[in-house]
Amino acid sequence: MNHLGVLTASEESVTALRALLFAAGLLAAALWDRARPGLAVIVLTLAGAASLAYWLVQVSIPLGLGAEPALTAMWAQTGINASLGRSDLGFVWGTEPVVSMAAALAAMGLPREAAFRLPQLGPFVALGLLVLTPIMVMRRRISGLFAAGLALGGGLWPGHSVLDAAMGPGFTAGALVAGLVVVGLSTRPRLRRLRRGHAFSLALTLVAMGALLSTHSSESAWAGAGAVMLAGATMAMAPWFRAGARDRLGAGPARRAEAVVLVMAFAGSGLFWWDPLRTVPGFIDSREPDVAIMRPLSWLSANVNRGEVILVSRTYGSLVAAHFGHRVLFLLRPGEADEVAVPEPARRARFNRSVLEGHPLGRLAEHYSVTHLLLGPGEAEPAGIGSAASSTEPTLGMNLVYQDAEDFRVFRFTKK
Amino acid sequence: MITNLFGFAIEGLDSPSFLAGMRGLFVTLALASVILAARTRDESRVSRIVLAVAALGHAMAWFATMFPLPNVYGANGSMDRENHLGWANMVALGFSPLRTFQVNHLHFEPLWPLITAVAAGFSLERVPAVFQWAPLVLGLLVLLSIRLVWPKDHASQEDSGTEGAFAALGALLLIAAPLDFSGFFRNPWALTFLLKPNHALGLVLAPLAALALARAHDWKSRLFAGFVLQLVGWAFVIHMALVVAGFALFVTLSWLTRSPERRRDLLDVATAVGANLALVSPYLVMLLVAYPVFTGPDYVISPFSERAIEAPFRLGLLLPLSAYAAWGVYRDGGRLGRILSSQWLAAQIIWQAFPLLGLIGEAREQDEAFYWCRFWTGCFAAVGLFRLMQSMAHRWPRETRPGVCLPSPAAAITLLLLLPSLLPAWWNPARMDQYFVAARQPLPPSIAEPMRFVRENTRAEAVFGGDHDYARWIAAYGGRRVLMADSLNAPKDGPHRETVEVAIWANGPEPLVREGVERYGVRYMLATSTGGSGNPTMALDLVQQNPRLQTVFDRTFPDRRVLILKVLGPAS
Numbered sequence: 012m013n014h015l016g017v018l019t020a021s022e023e024s025v026t027a028l029r030a031l032l033f034a035a036g037l038l039a040a041a042l043w044d045r046a047r048p049g050l051a052v053i054v055l056t057l058a059g060a061a062s063l064a065y066w067l068v069q070v071s072i073p074l075g076l077g078a079e080p081a082l083t084a085m086w087a088q089t090g091i092n093a094s095l096g097r098s099d100l101g102f103v104w105g106t107e108p109v110v111s112m113a114a115a116l117a118a119m120g121l122p123r124e125a126a127f128r129l130p131q132l133g134p135f136v137a138l139g140l141l142v143l144t145p146i147m148v149m150r151r152r153i154s155g156l157f158a159a160g161l162a163l164g165g166g167l168w169p170g171h172s173v174l175d176a177a178m179g180p181g182f183t184a185g186a187l188v189a190g191l192v193v194v195g196l197s198t199r200p201r202l203r204r205l206r207r208g209h210a211f212s213l214a215l216t217l218v219a220m221g222a223l224l225s226t227h228s229s230e231s232a233w234a235g236a237g238a239v240m241l242a243g244a245t246m247a248m249a250p251w252f253r254a255g256a257r258d259r260l261g262a263g264p265a266r267r268a269e270a271v272v273l274v275m276a277f278a279g280s281g282l283f284w285w286d287p288l289r290t291v292p293g294f295i296d297s298r299e300p301d302v303a304i305m306r307p308l309s310w311l312s313a314n315v316n317r318g319e320v321i322l323v324s325r326t327y328g329s330l331v332a333a334h335f336g337h338r339v340l341f342l343l344r345p346g347e348a349d350e351v352a353v354p355e356p357a358r359r360a361r362f363n364r365s366v367l368e369g370h371p372l373g374r375l376a377e378h379y380s381v382t383h384l385l386l387g388p389g390e391a392e393p394a395g396i397g398s399a400a401s402s403t404e405p406t407l408g409m410n411l412v413y414q415d416a417e418d419f420r421v422f423r424f425t426k427k
Numbered sequence: 428m429i430t431n432l433f434g435f436a437i438e439g440l441d442s443p444s445f446l447a448g449m450r451g452l453f454v455t456l457a458l459a460s461v462i463l464a465a466r467t468r469d470e471s472r473v474s475r476i477v478l479a480v481a482a483l484g485h486a487m488a489w490f491a492t493m494f495p496l497p498n499v500y501g502a503n504g505s506m507d508r509e510n511h512l513g514w515a516n517m518v519a520l521g522f523s524p525l526r527t528f529q530v531n532h533l534h535f536e537p538l539w540p541l542i543t544a545v546a547a548g549f550s551l552e553r554v555p556a557v558f559q560w561a562p563l564v565l566g567l568l569v570l571l572s573i574r575l576v577w578p579k580d581h582a583s584q585e586d587s588g589t590e591g592a593f594a595a596l597g598a599l600l601l602i603a604a605p606l607d608f609s610g611f612f613r614n615p616w617a618l619t620f621l622l623k624p625n626h627a628l629g630l631v632l633a634p635l636a637a638l639a640l641a642r643a644h645d646w647k648s649r650l651f652a653g654f655v656l657q658l659v660g661w662a663f664v665i666h667m668a669l670v671v672a673g674f675a676l677f678v679t680l681s682w683l684t685r686s687p688e689r690r691r692d693l694l695d696v697a698t699a700v701g702a703n704l705a706l707v708s709p710y711l712v713m714l715l716v717a718y719p720v721f722t723g724p725d726y727v728i729s730p731f732s733e734r735a736i737e738a739p740f741r742l743g744l745l746l747p748l749s750a751y752a753a754w755g756v757y758r759d760g761g762r763l764g765r766i767l768s769s770q771w772l773a774a775q776i777i778w779q780a781f782p783l784l785g786l787i788g789e790a791r792e793q794d795e796a797f798y799w800c801r802f803w804t805g806c807f808a809a810v811g812l813f814r815l816m817q818s819m820a821h822r823w824p825r826e827t828r829p830g831v832c833l834p835s836p837a838a839a840i841t842l843l844l845l846l847p848s849l850l851p852a853w854w855n856p857a858r859m860d861q862y863f864v865a866a867r868q869p870l871p872p873s874i875a876e877p878m879r880f881v882r883e884n885t886r887a888e889a890v891f892g893g894d895h896d897y898a899r900w901i902a903a904y905g906g907r908r909v910l911m912a913d914s915l916n917a918p919k920d921g922p923h924r925e926t927v928e929v930a931i932w933a934n935g936p937e938p939l940v941r942e943g944v945e946r947y948g949v950r951y952m953l954a955t956s957t958g959g960s961g962n963p964t965m966a967l968d969l970v971q972q973n974p975r976l977q978t979v980f981d982r983t984f985p986d987r988r989v990l991i992l993k994v995l996g997p998a999s
Contacts (some may be wrong), residue, residue, distance in 0.1 A: 169743030356835015
């Protein structure tokens with residue numbers, strides 16, 4: 012972990028962050044009370060962005076890679092698509108590609124590292140949308156700012172926020188589409204002049220739908236949609252609240268009440284108390300990269316052509332595909348089975364067996380485009396390397412071409 | 428086949444889908460209730476609908492948590508829970524509720540084990556089932572308690588019944604926020620109702636104590652208020668102290684605001700608290716005698732912590748709503764309203780005092796003060812929103828009114844607006860509750876098998892010496908008392924007990940062994956290969972050569988070897 016990572020990982024720094032956020036909330040409330048609503052919302056937005064940056068800077072490898080099976084497969088596929096510039100090949104030889112927004116964007120030319128950062132981008136995009144939507148859509152600027160101040164943390168309901176779902180790699184693209192819709196809506200005069208009564212009815216409908224969708228696990232897209240609806244309900248209710256407060260209290264006290272509501276909503280928000288270490292699957296494992304595996308992978312990247320397939324155990328296969336864009340074939344030990352269906356299992360098993368015996372069948376190695384075998388620490392070498400092959404078919408030799416202190420080894424298949 | 432404590436097979440249960448289904452079902456039913464409430468003309472029916480949502484929500488959250496468990500909630504993960512199970516087992520076996528499962532050790536909270544044992548019909552086998560059902564019952568009792576107490580002084584208000592129902596709903600289901608589980612004190616609902624239903628009993632009795640004080644007007648009724656207050660103390664002494672703090676604030680505010688009733692308030696509170704102290708004094712003596720209450724400044728809070736903002740601000744806007752309600756109830760809620768609002772304010776003040784207490788190392792029982800603060804905040808928050816909706820009802824645009832003849836659209840809209848924050852709408856124990864996750868696993872064989880042996884092959888009055896860490900499992904799952912347990916406070920004669928234990932292990936002086944057998948009733952010694960306190964200092968194989976000990980159980984499990992030896996002492 013780098014120095015920044017060490018700093019952000021300490022418990023005291025979380026306390027410091029929340030103290031900073033609380034101070035920002037108080038400052039924003041004071042600014043609102045002094046009739047500086049724009050500045051108040053800017054302060055809250057900057058504080059929110061700082062909070063997101065604090066957490067997201069800790070992610071140093073693709074979120075969930077090696078920890079969450081679905082995310083691992085997605086990142087492996089993304090690595091392959093980015094490397095090959097196409098999306099029709101699965102990261103495991105002979106399998107169907109894993110479909111995801113990140114993988115699709117990578118195939119379209121988005122650099123691999125940028126695609127890997129999509130989960131970190133999502134929360135920032137969400138924050139931007141929550142701030143800008145009410146300001147753009149609402150007729151009265153001050154109501155739009157008030158709604159933005161309430162919605163940016165997640166809305167009126169404490170602890171709810173879209174942030175967990177926004178870490179999903181498909182969120183950013185979806186949110187950008189939503190952003191375009193918002194821009195379109197903002198030009199519709201009828202929407203901007205939505206009557207207060209209709210807005211309140213809309214808010215109640217959104218609350219009901221938001222509550223229903225939020226029953227899904229917080230990182231799911233459904234829960235994300237629910238959180239967006241609750242934020243939308245917050246926006247719809249903001250003008251109604253302002254009008255009610257002005258009717259009852261008068262302008263000055265109403266502004267004070269709004270300031271209190273702003274700071275309290277912010278201080279109870281999902282953004283304020285967000286702790287992705289506990290709420291985002293795979294976040295903890297993504298904080299510390301496995302440095303040991305990077306060395307052999309760097310060697311592979313420098314010495315192996317992209318179209319070649321690496322034979323590797325399931326433990327390291329996804330990492331090879333994700334980080335260095337080589338398709339893989341899993342080396343199965345006795346008792347292990349393929350998790351994904353590879354065509355012609357009998358042939359595949361025959362090739363696997365020949366490798367474990369130390370004499371890869373040349374014809375099958377060519378068929379699978381396999382040129383190298385990567386073994387990790389503790390993984391036994393094929394038994395018969397160097398001995399005479401019993402097969403009547405032509406076999407390949409296995410030359411050790413890389414070995415390091417961590418006991419990673421790479422064998423190249425060579426013609427005898 | 429793995430079954431839960433209700434007898435249903437749970438092997439292969441898709442826990443995430445089950446939990447999501449329960450949340451979805453609750454929200455659906457609550458939305459139906461909102462529609463029902465919006466369409467009703469009968470005010471009392473609205474009140475019943477709100478109360479039904481609260482009861483249903485608590486029951487569904489309880490069911491979602493308990494149904495997938497093959498063990499008692501808290502098993503495998505909570506020392507506190509296993510202590511309670513051990514205590515209840517002892518009373519169920521017929522031992523005194525005034526003693527813990529450490530033989531001859533005075534008890535800190537004797538009421539709950541007694542109640543549990545009575546509910547189990549003094550059957551050891553039924554105690555776990557009682558533990559599973561208790562959170563449901565206690566939650567519903569909290570609802571009833573607040574609902575019954577709340578309207579008493581608000582008879583003049585049209586919506587008092589509905590307001591009381593909202594207060595009950597808030598106290599039970601707004602006590603926690605979705606991200607509480609990531610905080611230091613975790614989820615107050617789970618930690619209070621599921622893990623420590625004995626503490627929830629204090630929440631049942633506290634509003635009744637407030638009601639008794641509000642009604643006090645002569646010596647008899649003042650003494651009665653003191654009697655109710657001491658019941659809170661027997662249920663949970665910390666809640667009694669917190670209620671008394673609220674009463675003290677009630678009197679203080681009464682004098683500060685120059686209330687015409689201030690002298691009466693002072694007299695009533697002084698009498699009730701005095702009577703309570705007199706009644707509860709045996710317990711306080713027990714507390715001082717049996718427990719190291721004042722052991723030094725060990726409870727430090729860093730001045731740089733989130734404590735001050737954690738309890739109130741995690742609830743966001745619910746906090747100002749609760750403040751709005753507390754102010755309103757204090758102003759126009761009569762005497763009971765002033766007492767209840769004082770409890771709210773005292774809870775907030777006490778919580779804010781903790782960082783100061785932490786500076787001098789005396790910030791004890793923070794979690795209980797945290798939950799207490801949340802209880803009153805949730806209670807008043809729901810009332811606050813309901814009052815706000817009522818006050819704005821006449822300003823609502825025509826389009827939002829379901830119909831001009833409806834008596835209480837405010838209740839329907841309040842219910843709807845609260846829905847996303849109600850605990851059963853977001854409660855996901857698989858992610859938010861470590862005790863749920865732990866209890867989903869069966870007991871490790873190294874505990875389950877020896878304890879089965881203990882239950883089937885030893886007499887109920889047998890006392891076990893040996894491994895102090897393992898001791899709580901002997902009480903919780905074996906149903907037997909022990910000489911010493913690390914999970915409890917050490918008895919006053921703790922060092923002497925340890926001497927006796929060492930003597931038994933090492934075939935030491937006859938008088939000490941005799942004392943172990945005759946005074947403490949030690950019949951068995953249990954050793955494990957973990958080597959913790961209470962274990963013999965020599966190798967386990969050597970212990971088996973001790974002529975005073977006879978091996979009756981010896982198994983090696985993946986995580987430890989467990990050895991049970993019968994003491995062949997003078998009186999055995």
